[in-house]
Amino acid sequence: MKIGIQWKIIGIYLSVVLVIMIASGSVIIFQIEEQYFNKVKIKTEGIADSVKELLDFEGNIDLEKDRDLLIAKLRNLATIGEETDIYICATRCDMKSIA
Secondary structure (H helix, E strand, O other): OOOOHHHHHHHHHHHHHHHHHHHHHHHHHHHHHHHHHHHHHHHHHHHHHHHHHHOOOOOOOOOOOOHHHHHHHHHHHHOOOOOOOOEOOOOOOOOOEOO
């Protein structure tokens, strides 16, 4: 069975169109994903800045050195008593009580 040159050209054209559609779709999806990641990053940084301002911390917070100060500020902020446990999760949260 012979396939004419016209059908070969149509097949090549359709293959090229399909490859271009896949590539452009991948680029568009990647750009949308990056846009959402940037939005989440900006919101997270804003929340972190708000918490730092709320707790009156300057610079970086070191949970090991500033532990007692952080607990005191959290207790004053929430007006809770000594019997309440406060949990601080740094890198992994295994819910160890620091109070």
